[in-house]
Amino acid sequence: MLSKYRSWIVLLFDVIIIVISYYTALWLRLDLSFGNQAYFQVITSIVPLIVVVNLVVLKLFKVDKTLWKQHSVPEALQTAGAMFTGYLVVGISTIFILDITLPRSVHVISFLIGLLAVEFTRFLYRIMRYYDTMTSKNNPENKRTLIVGAGDAGALLLKEIMNNPSYQNNVIGFLDDATDKVSKRIGGFPILGTISQ
Structure with missing residues (x-):
């Protein structure tokens, strides 16, 4: 109404x-x-x-x-x-x-x-x-998810996951090929390491 x-x-x-x-x-x-x-x-x-x-x-x-x-x-x-x-x-x-x-x-x-x-x-x-x-994404039943790629595409995917309640994913961080990005953050989530690791 x-x-x-x-x-x-x-x-x-x-x-x-x-x-x-x-x-x-x-x-x-x-x-x-x-x-x-x-x-x-x-x-x-x-x-x-x-x-x-x-x-x-x-x-x-x-x-x-x-x-x-x-x-x-x-x-x-x-x-x-x-x-x-x-x-x-x-x-x-x-x-x-x-x-x-x-x-x-x-x-x-x-x-x-x-x-x-x-x-x-x-x-x-x-x-x-x-x-x-x-709060809803921290549901223990959600899938723990790593996003591969910490560039624009990765940031866009994170935004989609966070804004869409139909995705039952609990994002824990990113992986990226660029070593200089490791330990930095995107949208509050850490870049945990490189893909090769």
Whole structure:
């Protein structure tokens, strides 16, 4: 049931983080003080603008279509580009169109906070997935497996084994012809020795 609405759940989750980032940025800008309530009321007044702009921009950049378990540099740059665009549109709208009084640094600080928070959620999800996978792969009934070849093909095979629960393999390490690779690690797994050994 939730998978049907996954796209919108992801978008709303990101937008909530973005809205919170504005309040947090203002709080930091005011030296960790809630004393100037007028500024906080200003942010509250532009929340609808923040929500609408970012929903549209994130949807246009297809941020909701990325798989969190595969979130890497290209997806991170895509997310950063979308968020920069959203914050820029909101900033230009409030400063030059709506003529709203708000410290301009708030827009910059909120962007940094929002980007870090959104990327952190993806990274945290990947960590949780990794440990969940490692736990399932450490089942004693799984086949102890050595991957022959510690190059790109070996790394790709490791990724496939780790991401696919249908493989009942417990990877213990790699073997490779290159002696200079021995004792190094790929994906957290050691290169144990050469194939000839």
